[in-house]
Amino acid sequence: MTNETWGQVRESLMQRVGKNNYTTWIEPLRLNRLTNGVAHFEVPTSFFGDWVQRNYADHIRSQLVNAGAEVHRIEFAVASAAPKSAPVKSAAAAAAPAAAPARPARARAGQDEELPGAPLDARFTFDSFVVGKPNELAHAAARRVAEGGPVTFNPLFLYGGVGLGKTHLMHAIAHELQLRRPDLRVLYLSAEQFMYRFIQALRDKQVMDFKQLFRSVDVLMVDDVQFIAGKDSTQEEFFHTFNALVDQNKQIVISADRAPGEIKDLEDRIRSRLQCGLVVDLHPTDYELRLGILQQKVEAYRAQYKGLQITPGVLEFLAHRITTNVRVLEGALTRLFAFASLVGREITLDLAQDCLADILRASDRKLTIEEIQRKVAEHYNIRLADMIGPKRLRTIARPRQVAMYLAKQLTARSLPEIGRRFGGRDHTTIMHGVRKIEELMAMDSQLSDDLQLLKRMLQG
Numbered sequence: 001m002t003n004e005t006w007g008q009v010r011e012s013l014m015q016r017v018g019k020n021n022y023t024t025w026i027e028p029l030r031l032n033r034l035t036n037g038v039a040h041f042e043v044p045t046s047f048f049g050d051w052v053q054r055n056y057a058d059h060i061r062s063q064l065v066n067a068g069a070e071v072h073r074i075e076f077a078v079a080s081a082a083p084k085s086a087p088v089k090s091a092a093a094a095a096a097p098a099a100a101p102a103r104p105a106r107a108r109a110g111q112d113e114e115l116p117g118a119p120l121d122a123r124f125t126f127d128s129f130v131v132g133k134p135n136e137l138a139h140a141a142a143r144r145v146a147e148g149g150p151v152t153f154n155p156l157f158l159y160g161g162v163g164l165g166k167t168h169l170m171h172a173i174a175h176e177l178q179l180r181r182p183d184l185r186v187l188y189l190s191a192e193q194f195m196y197r198f199i200q201a202l203r204d205k206q207v208m209d210f211k212q213l214f215r216s217v218d219v220l221m222v223d224d225v226q227f228i229a230g231k232d233s234t235q236e237e238f239f240h241t242f243n244a245l246v247d248q249n250k251q252i253v254i255s256a257d258r259a260p261g262e263i264k265d266l267e268d269r270i271r272s273r274l275q276c277g278l279v280v281d282l283h284p285t286d287y288e289l290r291l292g293i294l295q296q297k298v299e300a301y302r303a304q305y306k307g308l309q310i311t312p313g314v315l316e317f318l319a320h321r322i323t324t325n326v327r328v329l330e331g332a333l334t335r336l337f338a339f340a341s342l343v344g345r346e347i348t349l350d351l352a353q354d355c356l357a358d359i360l361r362a363s364d365r366k367l368t369i370e371e372i373q374r375k376v377a378e379h380y381n382i383r384l385a386d387m388i389g390p391k392r393l394r395t396i397a398r399p400r401q402v403a404m405y406l407a408k409q410l411t412a413r414s415l416p417e418i419g420r421r422f423g424g425r426d427h428t429t430i431m432h433g434v435r436k437i438e439e440l441m442a443m444d445s446q447l448s449d450d451l452q453l454l455k456r457m458l459q460g
């Protein structure tokens with residue numbers, strides 16, 4: 001196997017494990033050799049090797065096999081030239097991907113000490129972030145923090161499903177702060193990196209240094225905080241760091257894939273602290289936002305692929321069909337441009353359908369009414385059988401109407417078809433249920449929050 005193959009495998013690993021995990025754990029790996037079905041990798045520290053072995057070795061092996069390499073086992077050994085205990089900074093900083101220009105978040109204004117942050121992706125700025133209804137509040141809050149003025153809400157807690165722009169917004173805040181307030185010490189890292197640093201500090205008996213470092217920043221941004229749930233000592237340390245910074249009136253920005261109240265195994269005191277500031281939701285994208293993002297990306301591609309034509313309607317088609325997340329949407333466009341330029345053809349609807357058949361098929365997954373009923377029943381803690389049963393008690397009838405409403409909104413089923421799946425009810429009953437929920441939603445914010453959450457879970 002060549003290093004080129006490993007390069008390709010790394011690309012697919014990034015898709016599988018997510019960008020943050022990739023940057024922290026995969027990028028620093030160096031393929032040494034492949035002999036007798038064993039792939040040998042160099043790692044910066046033995047802790048690093050253990051971690052990757054436990055969490056990512058299976059992924060790595062299966063991607064290597066997919067790329068045609070004969071690999072039965074993976075081994076990790078500490079690189080001989082590497083220092084005995086490499087700080088996480090070296091893992092993250094060494095990881096700056098060649099294709100995505102990145103620069104590490106550093107201490108500024110005459111402070112020599114480098115902060116142990118993850119690299120910032122130079123592409124993730126406010127300029128390149130497309131704002132639409134689903135993300136306008138998150139964007140406005142991020143902008144406010146990026147002004148670097150007095151702290152008005154602490155923390156800013158951004159949450160939303162996969163690939164909806166949380167990391168992008170956090171990097172944008174960091175970039176903007178570095179421009180506007182170079183005097184501030186801004187630290188961005190993932191919760192996983194926070195834990196890694198902390199464990200390393202424990203092992204090297206440098207916990208005081210760790211505490212001091214984290215308490216000396218002006219703006220702390222921690223991505224994917226759900227990662228620390230269930231990790232007791234890391235949670236404890238995070239809690240203390242958090243409190244110390246809030247007490248000093250330093251800004252904290254947190255992101256997660258769900259709201260603080262929904263993160264399982266998170267200590268109550270942390271949960272309630274996280275809820276103290278501004279909690280903002282990045283909603284799933286709508287058609288207009290997806291189209292806006294595609295149009296912006298196409299502009300960037302035009303410079304790269306000069307002369308490549310794209311027929312009207314292709315972007316609308318993609319925005320309509322690929323609804324999963326922005327990362328998939330971007331991936332589709334990248335593939336389309338690369339393919340069209342290789343074969344020297346215009347990007348037409350036919351070409352898009354051919355070249356993106358797998359992505360389009362995957363996005364086509366149809367939500368069933370049964371799935372909706374099950375999720376709604378779970379959410380309201382009622383029995384699934386009551387969804388189709390005759391009970392008229394409000395505690396059961398209301399969730400049933402919520403499920404009817406979602407079935408109408410999220411599937412292409414007609415009212416009579418929906419009625420059949422709700423125990424043979426008449427279509428007028430379904431219509432009444434849908435209208436009732438529409439009316440209530442306007443007055444009842446709890447109900448409208450419930451609906452947002454259910455939609456996100458069902459479409460996620």
Ligand SMILES: Nc1ncnc2c1ncn2[C@@H]1O[C@H](COP(=O)(O)OP(=O)(O)OP(=O)(O)O)[C@@H](O)[C@H]1O
Nearest residue numbers: 128129130161162163164165166167168293326327
């Ligand atoms: N509104 C937007 N405008 C432009 N690009 C966007 C927007 N939202 C997301 N993206 C792009 O989509 C990709 C995924 O976004 P990002 O990594 O910020 O997602 P995330 O919410 O942090 O996901 P994860 O939960 O996987 O960490 C990035 O390339 C980002 O630039």
